[in-house]
Amino acid sequence: MSSSVIGQPVTRIDGRLKVTGHAPYGVEHPIQNVAYGVAVPSTIGNGRIVKIDSAEAEKMPGILAVLHHGNIKQLYRPAGSLEEMSRPGENRPPFEDEVVYYYGQFVALVVAETFEQAQDAASHVHVQYDAKRPLVRLDQAAIPNKPPDAQSSRGNAEAAFQQAPVKLDATYVTPVETHNPMEMHGTIAVWEGDKLTLYETSQGVVNHHNVASQVLGMPLESIHVISPFVGSGFGDKLFPWPHSWLAAVGAKHVKRPVKVAVPRTLMFTTVGHRPTVQQRVRLGATQDGKLVATMNDVLQHTSMVHDYLENCVDATSMLYSCANLNAMQHNVPLNVGTPTPMRGPGRTPALFAIESAMDELAVKLNVDPLELRVRNYAEKDESSGKPWSSKHLREAYQQGADRFGWSKRNPKVGSMKKGNEILGWGMATCTWPCHQAGADVRVRLLADGTAQASCATQDIGTGTYTVFAEIVADKTGVPVDKVKVALGDSSLPPGPTSGGSAATASVIPAISKATQDAIQAVLKAASKAPQFHDVDLKTLKMSQGRVHTADKPPDSGVPFQEILASQKLVGLDGFARTGRRHRSYPGDPGPEQQQDKYSIHSFGAHFCEVSFDPEIVRLRVTRWLSVIDGGRMINQKTARNQILGAVVMGIGMGMLEETVYDTRTGHPINNNFADYMVAVNADVPEIDVMFLDYPDTIINEYGARGIGEIGLTGCASALTSATYHATGVRVRELPIRIEKLLA
Numbered sequence: 001m002s003s004s005v006i007g008q009p010v011t012r013i014d015g016r017l018k019v020t021g022h023a024p025y026g027v028e029h030p031i032q033n034v035a036y037g038v039a040v041p042s043t044i045g046n047g048r049i050v051k052i053d054s055a056e057a058e059k060m061p062g063i064l065a066v067l068h069h070g071n072i073k074q075l076y077r078p079a080g081s082l083e084e085m086s087r088p089g090e091n092r093p094p095f096e097d098e099v100v101y102y103y104g105q106f107v108a109l110v111v112a113e114t115f116e117q118a119q120d121a122a123s124h125v126h127v128q129y130d131a132k133r134p135l136v137r138l139d140q141a142a143i144p145n146k147p148p149d150a151q152s153s154r155g156n157a158e159a160a161f162q163q164a165p166v167k168l169d170a171t172y173v174t175p176v177e178t179h180n181p182m183e184m185h186g187t188i189a190v191w192e193g194d195k196l197t198l199y200e201t202s203q204g205v206v207n208h209h210n211v212a213s214q215v216l217g218m219p220l221e222s223i224h225v226i227s228p229f230v231g232s233g234f235g236d237k238l239f240p241w242p243h244s245w246l247a248a249v250g251a252k253h254v255k256r257p258v259k260v261a262v263p264r265t266l267m268f269t270t271v272g273h274r275p276t277v278q279q280r281v282r283l284g285a286t287q288d289g290k291l292v293a294t295m296n297d298v299l300q301h302t303s304m305v306h307d308y309l310e311n312c313v314d315a316t317s318m319l320y321s322c323a324n325l326n327a328m329q330h331n332v333p334l335n336v337g338t339p340t341p342m343r344g345p346g347r348t349p350a351l352f353a354i355e356s357a358m359d360e361l362a363v364k365l366n367v368d369p370l371e372l373r374v375r376n377y378a379e380k381d382e383s384s385g386k387p388w389s390s391k392h393l394r395e396a397y398q399q400g401a402d403r404f405g406w407s408k409r410n411p412k413v414g415s416m417k418k419g420n421e422i423l424g425w426g427m428a429t430c431t432w433p434c435h436q437a438g439a440d441v442r443v444r445l446l447a448d449g450t451a452q453a454s455c456a457t458q459d460i461g462t463g464t465y466t467v468f469a470e471i472v473a474d475k476t477g478v479p480v481d482k483v484k485v486a487l488g489d490s491s492l493p494p495g496p497t498s499g500g501s502a503a504t505a506s507v508i509p510a511i512s513k514a515t516q517d518a519i520q521a522v523l524k525a526a527s528k529a530p531q532f533h534d535v536d537l538k539t540l541k542m543s544q545g546r547v548h549t550a551d552k553p554p555d556s557g558v559p560f561q562e563i564l565a566s567q568k569l570v571g572l573d574g575f576a577r578t579g580r581r582h583r584s585y586p587g588d589p590g591p592e593q594q595q596d597k598y599s600i601h602s603f604g605a606h607f608c609e610v611s612f613d614p615e616i617v618r619l620r621v622t623r624w625l626s627v628i629d630g631g632r633m634i635n636q637k638t639a640r641n642q643i644l645g646a647v648v649m650g651i652g653m654g655m656l657e658e659t660v661y662d663t664r665t666g667h668p669i670n671n672n673f674a675d676y677m678v679a680v681n682a683d684v685p686e687i688d689v690m691f692l693d694y695p696d697t698i699i700n701e702y703g704a705r706g707i708g709e710i711g712l713t714g715c716a717s718a719l720t721s722a723t724y725h726a727t728g729v730r731v732r733e734l735p736i737r738i739e740k741l742l743a
């Protein structure tokens, strides 16, 4: 494979637009005559609306409408299927009825000439409620008496645990975490006759399009979803949320474009969150540290209107070799907004528990925590019995340990000093499964020597535009900066959701095939061109941008643009459709069957150092190293950027983030950036990232598995383990707070 750009640190092709402010986010699209919608959130966490009195609001200046369940046409519940790309964030459409399931649920929408008028009037809509006390804490809910929502078992875990010479039994809790991307959610809805355009911020334009069609009861052809640039999405933008439908309904009602932006406070209720997860982990081991029993009893919350599963069973079942295992999970409905994926859903809380338990077991056994992982290394996926497609975790441990200086770690708690501070070193495994979805891609080669690629997938800030350009460049020889990429628009060929770290792995086969198809079209044209008039098409090739016969080097050939020009062609198209799991894309089954023989996962290891000042109980992260075995990196720069971002989130998860609800009302009391803290530069040390870069060709020809989420898994337990090493305090309930470290 000629690889001029693949694996290089290529600067993102949309970077200049972004840093100069020319890349419009959802609500920034310049739309004429736009009116402003401000949603009225419920101020109770459980109950019913008795009456909505909008008379005062309606008399206020600039008010165009006050909409609620009593005066809109009923919306429809969507099918809710991930496979068919018709999954909403929340099944219940807004304004379905008078029932209130959580604090912050939308109960009315005020539309006005200006944002300020709408906001002012929204506070004068008087809603009378019949309120009941909400249930908002997992630890106050009854354990459900129902079959588990997820389970994996092998051997006899209970018996093996009873007989194990060394036992660990501990419970770990990860709190609610709220999505806080830079760009908040928002929608502009524009009607032209019975056609609707939604300007969005979306991780899944095709999914959004499908759900809009179902919720609004409109044909797909009448809806256009546009989301060319996204100011990050970590799962919150995977599935559409109620404000999008309110914008559409509001705009129809006032016969003008309507913009509905979700303010930071409402990001804490109406666009999903990572649910609380409580895990009771039991590990049984032999004296020399071989796991003989693994149990994980998982409890998480969901909302009253939507079942969301934060699957911690899968990670538990595949991470280490253990003959006897039982992991099961129940979800419990609470009066909170609907949870949704947040970077590394399932694996991230699961690994906090499992990796913390491994560290605790290592302490019990007096074995080095890294050595304990190696002794329990899974040579295959024991949950499915399948071989790994590609796993180099042992090497990740080794390289990480060498680079970090792990052999210098004194295991004694509080023994490593630096001036007045105590150092703590911790490590943890990280992992994320590799998913792949189908994609349709169009590629065009043009007579001016440029190329175009288009697909309705989107770039959520990860570098998808650049990945498209790199693959086309690699196949055609057209320079990256001469490849124009169009994404984020439902009128383009359907593409996958940017979720599950799967976008790159999903689009590569389709980009590659579509590019080859376009090249084939050029070769066909060449075979009719004077330069190759008596040459058999089968012997023609295109490499480095030139058409030539296979027996001669590329520089003997003719630039493809000259072929197009000589045939008076503006451009030639290639198209490809690949399939995987989405039924809407029937593709060829070849790679699926090949892939189904393997368990395909990425792995890695985090190493971190904290420094603890016991005088003032100050804990700081001072060093971080992540070693990632994620297949081949298509772009070293954007890949590294993903791991850096994930580790920053991991530091936030470990030390700062927790959404707290008022148990009387269900109000998320820290719903702002002053009270809900995310990691900032002052919290983050220099982060060192190493990629092992072993191509995994089971997944695609370039061997790229995807790296958006893996970096966050394991982080929090590396941190709590380092904290234990420094302080002797084991934090099993995140985040690590000063008060938890006070002796």
Ligand code: MOS
Pocket: 203, 233, 234, 235, 236, 238, 341, 342, 343, 344, 345, 498, 499, 500, 501
């Ligand atoms: Mo990710 S949680 O699939 O955006």
